[in-house]
Amino acid sequence: MLSLHQLRCFLATYEHGSLTAAAAELGYAQPSVSEQIRALEKSLGVQLFRRVGRGVVPTTVADELRPHAERTLAAAEEARRAVTSAKALQTGTIRFGMFGAARLYAGAGLVADVLARYPGVRVELIGQNSNEVQEDLRRGRLEAAMIAVPAATSEGMTVTPVAKDELVYISADPERLTSPVTPQRFAQAQLVMPETTWRAVDSTRIVLRQMLHETGRNPTTRIEVEDIETAVELVGMGLADSVIPKGAALQLLPRLAPSAGYVSLRPRQYDTLAVVHRSGATLSPAARLMIELATRRIRQIAEPYTPR
DSSP: OOOHHHHHHHHHHHHHTOHHHHHHHHTOOHHHHHHHHHHHHHHHTSOOEEEETTEEEEOHHHHHHHHHHHHHHHHHHHHHHHHHHHHHHHHSEEEEEEOGGGGGTTHHHHHHHHHHHOTTOEEEEEOSSHHHHHHHHHTTSOSEEEEEESSSOBTTEEEEEEEEEEEEEEESOGGGGSSOBOHHHHHTOOEEESOGGGTTTOHHHHHHHHHGGGGTOOOOEEEEOSSHHHHHHHHHTTSOBEEEEHHHHHHHHHHHOTTOEEEEEEEEEEEEEEEEEETTOOOOHHHHHHHHHHHHHHHTTSEEOOOO
16 A cells, blocks of 8 residues: 655655655655665666666666655645645735745735735735746645746646736846837847746746747857846846846846846737646635735736737
């Protein structure tokens, strides 16, 4: 008989490629994790890992088991939350995923909205990047989130677009802001871009790559940084230009780069902000509350989403 404990040990080992690292993450002794893996392999009648040096490598059977194990643990966590949801809205912790720049849009205001209704709760807003948040949703670490998505679909997830935020070109050179920036002009720009850790999957960069597809080029960066504030400061210093959401530009340019301005792209490009949760999930009252309040806050800054 499979157990949740075995599946947790399996996923941790799969993720880290090491029994020792898995044990450290779970807070168990390494022999205990090894025993759980052996018991799982015996129950299934298969080998899940091969030892290679000091680590382990998953077999093809482990690759097949992984998504089922993730869904099973997510379902178990959902059941636990359903039982405790009524109490959680009074004294528990409300966790909600948000895209990385949410602090510029709704972070403090959203927390204030929650505490105004339920002053006894503890609030956690999770996320440095939308892709990271979506991975937490997939793993069952979060129940729901509002993130930036390049498309309104995602495998295993229900994606409900609620707003769109225009991407604008920012520069400290007034001559570069006299007219909308075309793909040809953009392809020649010297850029500083944030979210360097997630550059391959960042929604803004995906939209820009699609925009430049007709030119046969990818956006080229002169400077890579992690946070959007640093990118805006560098633009203000005249070291590079950038493309950021308009909502962020309105918040940051007056404070960090008062000599800089912004202009639209041609054609206009948008980040889509969407509520995302696992497909088929029954959302708790806490999750529904956060979705309601976050949607209201975001639509005060970004344009409401209207399907084409």
